[in-house]
Amino acid sequence: xxxxxxxxxxxxxxxxxxxxxxxxxxxxxxxxxxxxxxxxxxxxxxxxxxxxxxxxxxxxxxxxxxxxxxxxxxxxxxxxxxxxxxxxxxxxxxxxxxxxxxxxxxxxxxxxxxxxxxxxxxxxx
Numbered sequence: 001x002x003x004x005x006x007x008x009x010x011x012x013x014x015x016x017x018x019x020x021x022x023x024x025x026x027x028x029x030x031x032x033x034x035x036x037x038x039x040x041x042x043x044x045x046x047x048x049x050x051x052x053x054x055x056x057x058x059x060x061x062x063x064x065x066x067x068x069x070x071x072x073x074x075x076x077x078x079x080x081x082x083x084x085x086x087x088x089x090x091x092x093x094x095x096x097x098x099x100x101x102x103x104x105x106x107x108x109x110x111x112x113x114x115x116x117x118x119x120x121x122x123x124x125x
């Protein structure tokens with residue numbers, strides 16, 4: 001029996017969310033369903049202020065990235081952060097914006113991980 005001490009990926013790899021695919025033309029997909037299982041995990045529910053800080057980090061990371069749509073993504077992240085800071089944030093709008101950002105950053109590992117963290121935090125609002 002072999003022991004797995006983590007994921008080892010050789011050659012090209014594609015990282016999406018918490019999944020890794022390693023092989024030529026490999027893809028990794030993560031589907032997160034809104035369930036009690038997801039809410040009872042090790043990730044605590046974040047406050048709107050903490051999520052706003054995550055958006056600020058994402059905006060900074062996008063600004064340093066070479067993403068071809070970084071200007072539009074920064075604007076969307078700023079809109080989401082502003083919505084989050086409003087007196088009565090529209091969670092539906094936040095979910096749409098966060099999903100659009102997650103969908104736009106595959107291939108940019110640090111951005112993808114941060115965007116998925118934001119999306120999961122918004123789901124828990």
